[in-house]
Amino acid sequence: MEGDMNKGMKLLIITHQSSLYQHIRRMVSNHADADDVMQNVLVKVYRAIEKFESKSKLSTWLYRIATNETLTFLKKEKERMKTTSRNDTQLIELKADSYIEEGRIIMVLEKAISLLPEKQKLVFNMRYFDEMSYNEISSVLQLTTGGLKASFHHAVKKIEAFIKENEIG
Amino acid sequence: MKIELKKEIRGTCLENIDKTFFEYKVPEGYFDNLSQRALAEAENPSNVNKVVRLIRYSSWMGITAAVVFLIASLCYFNIQISSENIFENISGEEIMEYASMEISLTDLDMAMLLEEELSGFVNISSEAIDQYIDDHTDLIELEKILEFQE
Numbered sequence: 001m002e003g004d005m006n007k008g009m010k011l012l013i014i015t016h017q018s019s020l021y022q023h024i025r026r027m028v029s030n031h032a033d034a035d036d037v038m039q040n041v042l043v044k045v046y047r048a049i050e051k052f053e054s055k056s057k058l059s060t061w062l063y064r065i066a067t068n069e070t071l072t073f074l075k076k077e078k079e080r081m082k083t084t085s086r087n088d089t090q091l092i093e094l095k096a097d098s099y100i101e102e103g104r105i106i107m108v109l110e111k112a113i114s115l116l117p118e119k120q121k122l123v124f125n126m127r128y129f130d131e132m133s134y135n136e137i138s139s140v141l142q143l144t145t146g147g148l149k150a151s152f153h154h155a156v157k158k159i160e161a162f163i164k165e166n167e168i169g
Numbered sequence: 170m171k172i173e174l175k176k177e178i179r180g181t182c183l184e185n186i187d188k189t190f191f192e193y194k195v196p197e198g199y200f201d202n203l204s205q206r207a208l209a210e211a212e213n214p215s216n217v218n219k220v221v222r223l224i225r226y227s228s229w230m231g232i233t234a235a236v237v238f239l240i241a242s243l244c245y246f247n248i249q250i251s252s253e254n255i256f257e258n259i260s261g262e263e264i265m266e267y268a269s270m271e272i273s274l275t276d277l278d279m280a281m282l283l284e285e286e287l288s289g290f291v292n293i294s295s296e297a298i299d300q301y302i303d304d305h306t307d308l309i310e311l312e313k314i315l316e317f318q319e
Binding site for chain 1: 171173174177178181182183186188190191192193195196199200203204205206207208210211
């Protein structure tokens, strides 16, 4: 029975690991942090999978856990930054991260996204990169679709303004 | 790209960006053993952060609290009513003299009192407290906190 559970869990992880990783990685500044969050997410999923009630799609449930874990991580990071002033190093890590393709356009868009407030950033990433529907995002973030549409619209405007300021596009 | 999304970003600089450049690469072999690492960590009992409920709510506790509150309220109002009568019999000079008396509660006394009050929480680890906060904080609250901090 436990063996079946582990097999099922492995299959679940393998199916969703890439999209979950990308979702988390876009919110945190480096791979090490993304790995930490990813581990916490998978452990929580493993321990809570029996409580999953199929009220929402499995992927939505996974995204919700990943989002909550990421926000919790970011909150702790902010607390830590208050005492260690990691703001500058975070930007340097963003630029020096060897796991992302080089190129000025990427860096500028990366920076523009990183300057968005957390909620807008989440909405933007889920809509633009993951191409999730507003209903799906609404299930993950527990926000109204109207609010999400407005949030995405504002995010796009801000990003565009930033990119134009930096003479790209 | 989905048609709806295309419409939303039409005319913006995001329209022509190749999103495949924004796929974060992972170290080689990272996903190969991710599930194994996660399962090993999840099955390790030492990694289970026990959630310590600071208060266990139940229906009888609610009833008890309501009864205590009612009795305390009645006592308070009785004291107020009776204290009005008491003060009628005390002269202003006597009250001034009482107020001018030095109260001998030092900082040390206060610290000792606080220590006794808090001694029940000393054995709760910071991890358990973090876990409790983590499990009882929802996304909306976190958003508000994060937005407030910005």
